[in-house]
Amino acid sequence: MTPMTLTEKILAQHAGRDAVGPGDNIWVDVDVLMTHDVCGPGTIGVFKQHFGKDAKVWDREKVVIVPDHYIFTADKMANRNVDVLREFVREQGLPYYYDVGTDQYKGVCHIALPEEGHTRPGEVLFGTDSHTCTAGAFGEFATGIGNTDAGFILGTGKLWVKVPPTMRFVFHGQLPPYLMAKDLILAVIGDIGCDGATYRAMEFDGDGVYALNIEERMTLCNMVIEAGGKNGIIAPDKVTLDYVNARNKHAKTYTMVHTDPGAKFIHEKVYDVTKLQPVVAKPHSPDNRAAVGEVRGTKLDRAYIGSCTGGKLTDFRAAAKILKDKSVKIDTFVVPATSEVASGLKSEKIGGQTLEEVFLSAGAKVGPPSCAACLGGPSDTFGRLNQPLSCISTTNRNFPGRMGHKEARVYLASPLTVAASALNGVITDPREYLE
């Protein structure tokens, strides 16, 4: 039998076929469909339009709804959209809904999914959000779709997929303390361009990847969409299983899948992580990479630490290491991705202070968990760039207008680089603050 990549094998299994190859159009069975407050109302509208107003979703156990985008806002339309989700959940009797204003509230869907046990190796996950690819870190096929596709899945549990060819990125070596997964993925995107993986899967491999914790692996997979990738994926290992099994509350079964020896990759690139530098993506594209050394001293107005790619506990530990006992020079916003991360900020300590105390005593503002200013949002969104400011951010996208004002300038960087830059008010190499 023709050897297949991890992505091809998962898709073949979900299409009931022995084998598939790049370019094949197949119908796959969906394990989990995720939606949120921005695309959920439209998805529900499509579902009702085509399946009828009394239709039921194909499988209540497989639908997860996570309001996360426009939560802490006075915007009436945004709040109305959460009401639409709530009503749908009630009407359908959906068990996995993380409602605003309750103990169940989570925050950013891509981090909420694994925390609540909705990501498992070998599965197929679709979500109405381009960063759904984050879940590839758990060894599953995960990708973003629109309302129409999601409405179709709600009624049928199936979707047609074109099997992507796989690009393989191998990282070797021990990651130096001044680098994070964000530096690795910005290096890759800088190399292949923001369209370099269009219609392709990006598989990450090598001892440099397996040495990363699960949150850093999520950062790697989260940003494959910034290269146009369909999905990012990392084969499951003990780190994956330890996390998944600890969270798999409903004891759902899953199958581990690995790339076959001899599988064909359309592109292969090997990196020695010890030779990489801290990098930023300059305005206005995630592929506009520069070594921090090349842009050191660039004046900034604001720093932002948050989002699905840069608002996890690992990200805040890194930032706190730099900010401890120091003061920021520019407005600095800290937004935990989820309520679990937020409670981690209150409980985890370094040098006798909680992470949150470190941030507050450095002069940063700490907001409630949500997507917040990563994608701009309503004008009262915490940290939104309402003026044409320069901002360094741990988020994942910096096209014009992404964080609010269309003439704002956004630099993407790791939490270490963002924290170091916040202390100086200019782009700063984190090595200046690390021993």
Next chain:
Amino acid sequence: MQTTITGKAYVLGDNIDTDQIIPAQYLTFNPSIPEEYKQFGKYALSSVPPSQAGLPKGHVPFHTDDEFVSPYKIVVAGKNFGCGSSREHAPIALDAAGIEAVVAEFYARIFYRNSVNGGYLIPLECVERLCERVCTGDELRLDVVAHTLHNITTGERYELKPLGEVAPILEAGGIFPFARKSGMLKV
């Protein structure tokens, strides 16, 4: 699916992402409600930096501020059109603004899927880079079946790539009618 489309071109460059097509603050409208669907037309392309809006000169508004529909019918763009988020509001905004087809070098995959599966507009790919050949305001005639574009203003004719495997979905009007027609969907 319309087989011929005649109208004015609006020209854009490379990597026009979904935030430029429809900025996030307008995603609070629900496209399933017809009155709100119209609103997306009003804000379509409102985050394109002015110097890049309406090439080659730039600073050409897509429509005036209080209009829901644009005078342009066909967007001509460079590489990677529709990159960024998965928001279906992006092809919806162009559709609501009266855009019937986009001709780009190639598309980001989620935008392409959404355009086809929702049946909002026809995403065609050019063979040569047309965003530097066509000017905003040029009168174009697009023949979808013959995959050719005639620039009535300049007299030039350009070859486009055939629609290929998505043609039957566009012809059916989107993924739902396509799945019904093929027997995959019974409702």
